[in-house]
Amino acid sequence: MSITPAEVPLPDGFGVELTPDQFEARFLALHRQLYASSEFEFAAVTRHIYRPPASYYQVDHSLFHDGQRWHLFYCTGQMRNTDAYTACMARGDWQGAAQNTVEPGIGHAAGADLADLQFVGLIEPVVQGDFDLITRSNGWAFCYGGRYGMIYGVRGVAGFVGFSLMWSDDLETWQGGAANPVLRAPAWAAPGATCKDVHVYQYEGQFLLYYITSDRDGYCSIALCTTEDWQTFIDRGPVFRAAPMLRGTMGVESPTVCFRDGLWHLFFTYGPGLCHAVSPRPDQFVQSRGNTYNVGTGYYPLGAFHATEVLQDAAGDWWLTTDRKEETRRLNRQAGRLCYRGSYEDEKTLEEGLYLSRLHWQGDQPILQRPAD
Template sequence: MHPISRRRLLQGSAAAGALALPGVGGSATAAPPPPHQWIGAGPFAHVYDPSTPGGQRYLNDHTLIKAADRWHLFGIVGAGAPPGRAPDSAAEVAFAHASAPDPYGPWTTHTDALTVDPAYFGEEHLWAPHVIEAGGTYWMFYAAGGRSGAAISLATSTDLFTWTRVPTGPLFRGRAARDPMVLRIAGQWVMYYTELSGQDGRHVVAFRRSDDLLHWSEPGIAFTDATTVATLSVTESPFVVERDGWYHLFIGPRNGYDGTDVFASRNPFSFGLDGYAGHVPGHAVEVVTDGQQWHASAAGWFHQGLYLAPLYWRDAPPPWQSPDNPVAGLDVDGRLTVFALDAGDRSLLRRVQLDQESDTWSSWEPFGGPAGAVPTLGRDTAGRLEVFSLAPGGAGLHHRVQRPDGGWEDWEEFGGAAGAAPAVARNADGRLEVFALGPGGTAIARRRQRSPGSPTWDAWDGGFGGPAGAPPVVAANADGRLEVFALSPGGSGIYHRWQETPDGA
């Protein structure tokens, strides 16, 4: 039989059944909680490398728990793969263990906490540990299946170093059950985990309830994604946090391997795409708090260990979080010009190619800012560059136009608010056209120049499309017609819209 891959869905036979949703406490006359907040994250810092003198190792799904005055980390660990290749998840057979006085370290590596035991009811791998404390005992829930099907298993400890599997075997099996997370809600234990629905094979987050952490109810479904078994899972690593009367579900990988979406709901047993509440650019994200500060932890196949970032709760949608890659274009003199964000204060920097043959460049120079994202570029029919920048926090857009002599006009406000730097293209008649994602992805707005090279622009058309799950992209067809592509919320499909004629509707 072929090895089981964690990224390719486990093939089992158990179907998720229906479960009536209970009330979640509170009285009918209680004042409603405030609107849900929006979640984003600051830059991730590398805080722990699990590699040993014997070789490079990576972490994947993991858990953090504080005991006494130390934090403990447990996670999938595996040997790093050659560049350009993904590791074999079927070879993930141990849980790393490390501890530190603070989540940011310094971390001390301990002996692996648990290794695979084929004699334990057909266990063939160890995935996604989650550890809680209850009644003076530490409970480690983890995914361990094989030829007998996907399974959620349990080991316990009194000191976080020595772990013993419960003798009765897995707590339950499922079609693709993995990535358990356990939370106390309304007097019961609730386990969230990754699963496939039995009816149509859609990717879901399932839940079960328990009074004693050993015996679990039949499954219910807390979240259903539009994607199906034919695609890679996008409901992995579920993590639920309650704050101010709202429950927040973190799941991924979404919008890339290093991507986690957040969905908010008043009901911890029912989340939907319409509750989108933010995005964290990390893989297998867990939420960590000491009661005062919030952090997001992340790890993954292509990273050496554990990363931490500050987690932000805001009243307004944060800007779209994308990699801070530079952007380049030809200026009015035909020279390559590169724009990048300063890693310190996120101001814009510029560097110009001085000579193509010798490949000499100017020094980096300040260009404005700070900015909320890497800028985007447009180029008019005269070859002049136009730079579009997102204000910090997505408060609005700004732009700056190159003069015919190669210099630059001052920055001007361009409008907004926007959720990301806009996509820019040139119409067949030379007019620039801009497409911007609205805050929180609620809509896509459009704006274009009155005439080629003109400093005057038409008003924003806020009803061009949306909602969207990521910033749009735009390109010109061979006949000059612009075509816009946008990801649907949740990533279930890609939509497009195109001009009927060049420069037309």
């Protein structure tokens, strides 16, 4: 496995289908719509669809359809270990953190319908070294070479955070890759920066891997790398950067990307909830205006949603999956209740599991609705 030591831009024009004038018209129409819109209320547009086993939680996740069933793969563990785990990590007690890990593996549920997911089991990757001693979680499944692959997050001693690969013929029994870990924080990231929450999007023979880290100036970043063969990875640099947020989710987390009618959409958790940005290209979601007053790009909040995925099914319908963590934080703030980040009191809502919202588009604006029961 190898990754480029420095960022290499995508080939000129890769993923670009709109002319500058076409993008300007689309962006201006969206911006006008947003001026007449407000954030969505969590309870009004979601319904609960999946609860993990008792005392376990569900957070960052991915959904994969094998042609017959949906498969949910999600970050999970015993949330009640949170306080002990956090204390061990803070003092550099790696063995203690491993013993109290909150992410021992990847939860797996499946069903013919998104609203009918049933628990299948806990996928527990074998510990392969110091690099994955503490956590192994948050997998993303894909097809390659006639098999199923999964890239998943790992955390090890001395602050290592990155990704490993494993392979399967049936989505249930998995074998670890021989060259793990395959990815770590890029060269432009700050020393000790995180490297997690991968989202994979396949486009024109390339696998686009979006994940989070932070740069040397302290900005939370969504990074991009690409691969064709899951052996050589090319760092494409940051696609979005923002200062840490002191209310809600501190960093930029849980990126999800989709390409629709020539426009790239980026959704991510940041501060009090879910945010949305658009771009004519897959590698730059903040751009300067240049000489055009109307187009500078940016992002806006959709509501108190946390760790979301946006997906389209085979029938062409769009969906958003999420959890209730940011909505609970909003209610806690409203009540003046302090449940500080990293505590069990802040995290326990994740034990409720997954919520579903129906998404439809008005032009390029995503509109959320509560699915029918």
